[in-house]
Amino acid sequence: MKPRRLSLVAAGFLFSLASVMNGETLQEANETLFSQLANVHRLTSAQMQEVRAIFQRSGYIGQGNPRITKHPMTPQDCQARVPGGASGYENAQNRRICGDRYMAPLYDPRREKPSDAKVCIDQFEFPNIPCTYPVVWVKAREAAEICAAVGKRLCDAHEWEGACAGALEPPDYRFGLGSVAAMQKAHNAQYGASKNWAYGNAYQRGICAAASQKSASCGGGGFNSCGSNTYPTGSFPGCKSPLGVYDQHGNAAEHMNLPLSPDQMASAGSRTLGVTEMKGSWFIFDRYYAHPDWCRWRAPYWHGTRVMSPSSHANYHLGFRCCKTID
Template identity: 25%
Template structure:
């Protein structure tokens, strides 16, 4: 909690300093000219009527959510504030086939075939996830330069935990099992992806006098929620692009590859930026200019986060993917 309070206090101090810097300065009234006779109260000019107060600032209305988004109405009672409920049937192994590559070597796909493959024993998943990347505040850029251990601790301070790989994937792809949180075709205008990047000067990251300026030079983050169409079927924002997100890989190792400390989602650069790919090559102390996280938690009603799916639950091994427009496939 102290870390959270310190972070919010820093924001408050910054806002106060800005207000003091930009507030109009008070001026002393002008001195009367020498030799000028003082006017009697009766001859004084009446002060002008005060100007009417400016109209209250009203935030512009938020655009409606895309039609494919279904925020679970139980989120308000099942989850803490700022989180949404993810509840549904999760497929452990999902396969997509790229129909048109942007860069096949880097596995960057413009459009996927309309069929999705599902393998493995189905699971019922029910848990809560932060709507935004940490600190989970709309309009604030997500934190970066945080290690897996620091991210894990920050979530625990709030009574939450790092998302598992599977929790993160399901919250991103939705029951549709989309490759992207918004559908089957890559859209650089939906999420903060495919931006021009600068090559980092790696030697500066070990120099405390230079690292801040280097991170600022490389930074292409946007504020959480700024990309209005970057929202998953469950109503989770910015899951692909903006910053890489630490997750807990239960199949990973603590001290050797593949690591338990795993990254999901990609950042603002031209990389895969999809729901299923993972990067498990960084240890738990790794920090970098584009690495952040978000938190998950069990529900407040105490239900289990993962259970075997009901016997009646069915996902065909091969099934068509409906895109956001309601059509089958791209």
């Protein structure tokens, strides 16, 4: 009997597991990640060369420092939790609409159909491959550059929020208020009475990838002291929004673009971009509820910079996902 050949996605899962078990360096682990990206998303050699260059300039971007990271779940464990394994995440209609695997159309189900969507969002944190660990230690600028390299863009804050809440609503940035703090306060006041989470209308523990813990050595946020102790993406099937987007609570927090004027909106085609908005919660939230994380909540101006600033923030539990404008 001939041995069964693994699909490219399944092979990538096993490579990820092997890299953890064999104690590979960050560079070696990233080579596995690059192979998965090229195979799963059919990226060209030019696209991969650009992605590699961004990672190499950083020296920190990856799925965490392999020397100290301790993931609470393996990619194989993740596959076992999902009916159909990796193929259980596939959606043929979404792929037709979005033109790529593992993306979800954003629209308002009260008035629109999926085919009416003008934008899609990654279903999973980058690398947007189910049952892989999210990429972290990435600055907002680098996140925007990686999204562009793979033919997408960084999401605007309202797009991420609509993906989580289950309905994409028009932009509501209150540009005339003059400051990030005033815009945030007005936005949260507008949506605070109708807050919801991707999985329902009340906060629950145990639903999302939020029961891991910080490294014992993690007193601040250093690369050599704080492990990125994340779960594989999509490993909690119940942590999914009505529009089919996973892990917007728990796992990695995510860089998004908060425009301060209309000409800074990524959704309008701008490459200038606004300031950083960190969305969602991260992998310890079932143990320590550090701040609100309902879908349309906008955070204070933490570590705030312009998105494209070379000094934008990076840490061990901060990643991103991409959006894509469609015709």
